[in-house]
Amino acid sequence: MGKKTWRQLTxxxxxxxxxxxxxxxxxxxxxxxISRTTEDDAIRVAATSMAHEIxxxxxxxxxxxxxFTGFMLAAATAWGFARHWWVLAKFAITLVQLYAGIFLLSGALQDSVVAARVGEPAPVALVAGTALMASALAFQAWLSVAKPWGKVRTGPKLPVAPTWMFVAAVAAPLIDITVGLLLGYPLPALSLVVLIVQLVRRRRELRPAAVPAT
Incomplete structure (x- = not known):
């Protein structure tokens, strides 16, 4: 398969x-x-526990x-990270969501499971946070379709990565998901390595060529 096909797969x-x-x-x-509205303690515990497992x-x-695939599409194509307002907005929202999910949501869900066992419902902030996450993702989908607001800045066209980088962009997350399911917790190690490799590659490609002395 050619580069176009692997890019489409990404x-x-x-x-x-x-x-x-x-x-x-x-x-x-x-x-x-459901955890907040039910009067049944068993349903409350089951709903909160299932949320944690999901x-x-x-x-x-x-x-x-x-x-990862969104970052790779920015890093490996002419879109870049900061040339278009819609890409920059998606990038910023994604970073906030990842931070909130890793450092706030997961810990709060664990605490909610413990609290549910003593009869306490899920916190309102946690329910609102999951609704906000879904809403932000829906907004990002609109950004991808509408591509609003024009360019942040202009400049020379960014280079497109070689085919093997798009192959890696498809394979890495699939391998990470498989390994994570086997281990019982998410481990995006290979995806992170691939992204770093492409970021280093692009930095080198954009580095001005040395002018020979005369």
């Missing part, structure tokens, strides 16, 4: 993992809302894959 993987991320965020919102086994791996 876009396809980005789309389906982003949709999956949003779907799991909506599932978390539904389960946590976060660990589905949402986190899909979020990592979605973010």
């Amino acid at each position: 876009v396809w993987l980005h789309v389906i993992t982003s949709v999956g991320w949003m779907g799991q965020a909506l599932a978390l919102f539904t389960l946590l809302a 976060d660990s086994l589905l949402l986190a791996p899909l979020a990592n894959a979605s973010a």
Whole structure:
């Protein structure tokens, strides 16, 4: 397969993992809302526990894959990270979502499981946070379709990565998801390595060539 095909596969993987991320965020919102509204302690514990399992086994791996493929499409194509307002907005929103998911959501879900066992519902902030996550992903989908606001800045066209980088962009998250499922927790190690390699490659490609002395 040629470069165009592998680039399209990278876009396809980005789309389906982003949709999956949003779907799991909506599932978390539904389960946590049930935790707040039910009068049955067993249902409350089951709903909160299921939300925690979905976060660990589905949402986190899909979020990592979605973010990685999005970053790779920016780093490996002419779009770049900061040339178009819509790409820059998606990049900033994704960073906030990853931070919130890793450092806030996961820990709060663990605490909610413990609290549910003593009869306490999920916090309102946690329910609102999952709704906000799904809404932000829906907004990012609109940005990808509409591509609003024009360019941040102009400059020479950015180089497109070679075919093997797009092959790696597809293979790395799939391998990471498989390993994560086997280990029982998300581990986007290979994706991070591939992204770093491409960022270093692009930096070298954009470095001005040395002018020979005369």
